[in-house]
Amino acid sequence: MGDIGVKYTRRADDTGWLRVTLNGSGQAAYLCEYTRVQLLRETGGRQYFTIADGNSEHVGKEASLTTANAATYLSDVGPMGPAIVQVSPFGAPIIENSPFKGPLKQQWATVSVAGVHALVSLNSVWDESFTPIPRGKHMIMAPDQSHANINTGPYRAKTPGMRCTDVWFPIQLEGMSGNSSRYIHPGHVSEGCVTVHELTQWTAVYDYLISSRIAGPDGRFVGFLIVSA
Structure with a gap:
């Protein structure tokens, strides 16, 4: 039996967010799926x-x-256990011709989550500002805010079933502590992130991550990101 008065949010549409109204100000706030709320x-x-x-x-x-x-x-x-x-990076960076972004020098890798495998880019901007994510055991955090400022419409338009981009x-x-300004996200351009380039696999990756949490009262962490050599 769950905790009394505890519920978990679900998305209201394919953006992935639930719009709620903040008490007092009347302003809108947007919550990701599986956010824990305490009923009052x-x-x-x-x-x-x-x-x-x-x-x-x-x-x-x-x-x-x-x-x-x-x-x-x-x-x-509520959410399941940690993701x-x-x-697994492979090969040296090579040029690929993205149908969305044109020629890009990509550092390729494969990502594996719950039996799903997808091609990802670890970097495609080589102006010395960004580097591929280093080897190690990193932590994946729960989503912070909408990234709708990055236009993913063309990806969704050409990828049936793709959502929550x-x-x-x-x-x-x-x-390190807190957000390291790197993300797991969909797309063809990576600024040192884990960018799910294989767009048809994004929704499966999203569904797995959003429904996972590391146990604890603050719900800040989804799971672990293990980057091999």
């Missing part, structure tokens, strides 16, 4: 709750949904 009260046709975990700036704030939307988008089912993501997973590099 139901009044005036609205369900009020505290945003109880995650990496968004809204953790600890009170928010609400209409009672109908709360019944639809708040679930008793394990294996990344605005939901990126920050990486905390081994030996």
Whole structure:
């Protein structure tokens, strides 16, 4: 039996986010799937709750949904255990002709998650500002905010079933604290991230990561990213 009054969010549409209303200000906030909330009260046709975990700036704030939307988008089912993501680089960087971005010098790797294997790029910008993610055991964080400022429309348009492309997973590099400004995300350009280049596999990678969490009260970490030599 779950904790009394604890629910977990679900996405409202294929962006991957659930829009809630912050109490007091009336401003909108957007929560990723499997964010834990603590129910407070139901009044005036609205369900009020505290945003109880995650990496968004809204953790600890009170928010609400209409009672109908709360019944639809708040679930008793929480996340499973930590994700394990294996990344195996191969070969030297080579030029590929992206149908979306043109010629790019890519450092290729394969990523393996829960039986899914996908081609990823670890870097495609070589102006000395970015480098491929180093070997090690890093931590994957829960999504922080929408990355809709990066246009992924062309990817979705040409990839049936692709969704939640605005939901990126920050990486905390081994030996560091917090977001290291690297992410697991879909696309063909990588600035030192783990960029899922094989777009048809993004949704499966997303579904696995978003439904995973390292046990703990703050829900800040999804799992582990193991990068081999």
